[in-house]
Amino acid sequence: MIHREGYVILLWTLIILVGVNFLVFNYLSIKWLQYSLLVGSVVIFGLFLQFFRNPPRKFLPNDAQIIAPADGKVVVIEETEESEYFKDRRIQVSIFMSPLNVHINRNPISGVVSYFKYHPGEYLVAWHPKSSTLNERTTTVIEDKNGNAVLFRQIAGAVARRIRYYIAQGDSVDQCSEMGFIKFGSRVDVFLPLDAQIQVKLDEKTKGGQTVLATWSK
Numbered sequence: 001m002i003h004r005e006g007y008v009i010l011l012w013t014l015i016i017l018v019g020v021n022f023l024v025f026n027y028l029s030i031k032w033l034q035y036s037l038l039v040g041s042v043v044i045f046g047l048f049l050q051f052f053r054n055p056p057r058k059f060l061p062n063d064a065q066i067i068a069p070a071d072g073k074v075v076v077i078e079e080t081e082e083s084e085y086f087k088d089r090r091i092q093v094s095i096f097m098s099p100l101n102v103h104i105n106r107n108p109i110s111g112v113v114s115y116f117k118y119h120p121g122e123y124l125v126a127w128h129p130k131s132s133t134l135n136e137r138t139t140t141v142i143e144d145k146n147g148n149a150v151l152f153r154q155i156a157g158a159v160a161r162r163i164r165y166y167i168a169q170g171d172s173v174d175q176c177s178e179m180g181f182i183k184f185g186s187r188v189d190v191f192l193p194l195d196a197q198i199q200v201k202l203d204e205k206t207k208g209g210q211t212v213l214a215t216w217s218k
Helices: 004-027 031-051
Strands: 065-067 072-082 088-097 104-106 111-119 137-143 149-156 163-165 178-182 186-192 212-215
Touching: 004 031, 072 186, 088 212, 111 149, 111 163, 137 163, 149 163, 149 178, 186 212
Parallel strands: none
Antiparallel strands: 065 212, 072 088, 088 186, 104 178, 111 137, 137 149, 149 186, 163 178
């Protein structure tokens, strides 16, 4: 399956590649160039297809768990100061999404969106320590029925320059449902209470909507 965010890009990519190949095959008689371009075009289109893929997955929502909002690799697990909303110490878990990962973002818990804000910004590489506060990003806080809250950020990278989001403050959302999409390499930061029980390790691979990041302490 292809995610809807890829429809227009894939269509224009296909039109451009077909057009370039048509011109080269009809107006240049250099065989090696023709076939090199054809192979390169197939590879490029294949890369775009895999980037916008939306693989079928089974989701098992669980109110006792915080689920990974993105596919990728855990690059940060540390205690830090969250200064935008909670204004206190939190455990930050960061997931780096390479261009080869599925780039759909999902809600880590069910509840109500108690805070949402889009921040325009810079385009530092996604693993840069300051990308969480300087890059283009969104900040979302979801509070569940028990009063537990999770803050997470979609962060654009040096290549990713378009963040898409499908939620707004006041919305009721379901765990594992889609909340957005980041086009090309990027990162998602999740801020959890200090007493949350972390279930992942550094460099561990995550699957959005499936990997358990943490559990509540009670």
